[in-house]
Amino acid sequence: MWHNRNVWIVLSGEFIAGLGLWTSIIANLEFMQRLVPSDFVKSLILFAGLFAGVLFGPLAGRIIDTHRKKTVLLYAGIGRLASLGFMFVALATDSIAWMVVFMIVLQIAAAFYFPALQAVLPIIVPERQLIALNGAQMNAATLSRILGTALAGIMLTVMSLTGLYLITAFAYAFLVAATFFLHTREEEEGLLQPPAAEEQIAVKPGAKEPGGFKEMLPLLKGMPVVVALLMLAVIPTLFIGGFNLMVIGVSELQHDATIKGILYAAEGTSFILGAFVVKRLSSEGSLLPRMLLFALLIATAHLSLFFGGSKPLSIMSFALFGFGAGCFFPLLSAYFQKEVPREYHGRFFSFRNMLDRVLTQVVLLSTGFFLDTIGLRWMSVVFGSISLLLLVVSARFAGRIAGKPKSVAEG
Secondary structure (H helix, E strand, O other): OOOOHHHHHHHHHHHHHHHHHHHHHHHHHHHHHHHOOOHHHHHHHHHHHHHHHHHOHHHHHHHHHHOOHHHHHHHHHHHHHHHHHHHHHHHHHOOHHHHHHHHHHHHHHHHHHHHHHHHHHHHOOOHHHHHHHHHHHHHHHHHHHHHHHHHHHHHOOOOOHHHHHHHHHHHHHHHHHHHHOOOOOHHHHOOOOOOOHHHOOOOOOOOOOOOOHHHHHHHHHOOHHHHHHHHHOHHHHHHHOOHHHHHHHHHHHHOOOOHHHHHHHHHHHHHHHHHHHHHHHOOOOOHHHHHHHHHHHHHHHHHHHHHOOOHHHHHHHHHHHHHHHHHHHHHHHHHHHHHOOHHHHHHHHHHHHHHHHHHHHHHHHHHHHHHHHOHHHHHHHHHHHHHHHHHHHHHHHHHOOOOOOOOOOOO
């Protein structure tokens, strides 16, 4: 895998763009903290961009399935770069409205970019390397998050927000340039063509091109393990959706601004560790029990934030979440990439991305509301309890599935 040029292009692009992304996220939080006092209003601002991304999910899925993934990645990267123009206007005018426009354009571009990235990985490496590649890709993203947040915190003391967003612009430009050098089998085998009607699942007989998300329903009915994993994927999203606001909440609870960087570092380092060891942990046996175990670790991490006033325990909570998520997500992505038919990848990953965004919006708004009303400690009990309930429901659902799912790591 490491001799594959495409792998290095994807990983280097992910790392550099990630540095820019997390630099801009820290800058976004700083900009909002200056102008917006309420956590709930902050969550509404973040909600606007995510909602726009959801609206474009169905269109993104159809385009990804009928066009070269490289082309979609290129245009999405250009869209991310162009969105920064609106943020520079927001900085010049101290306008939250222009920041909302920036986040809307950015999330629309992301609605195309991330499903296309998931769809392109199976066509640049063999199936047996998917877990390793997904783990490496997530580690690159996580390492960029650790370094990006740390460097952004340092740079805030010596440069303006405009300077931080300029760094983001250079990072996004590098991503676009790197994508130009990506060479996939689509260009050699003509995989961009829509699948023949007889090769499609019989949803719309005689259809000449992929339809919309309605075709996902019969696909999911025939793949109960995929449904169970989609249910389990809700659990880490309950933590991720309010991640930044929870970091701020822990910082305020402990009256310590420095804890923010420590929490990001603890979570990110543990995520890298989890993604590094997950292939060995899943080398044999059924996949679903391991996913249930990793989901349980994440639920426990959420519940343990009840003790967020303690620095050691709060660090442990974020580290436990990082390890559980680092194990969970590479297996989840690799399973979907292998088991879902390739002609459905664009629509399936857009469908999944849309579900994640809808849930993230709900979690984001709920986190802001609960932080303003019941506080971080009791909010963690509420979300942690929901996670445990989802875990039990998913386990019972999985128990009714006939046979045992084959692990993607087999072979």
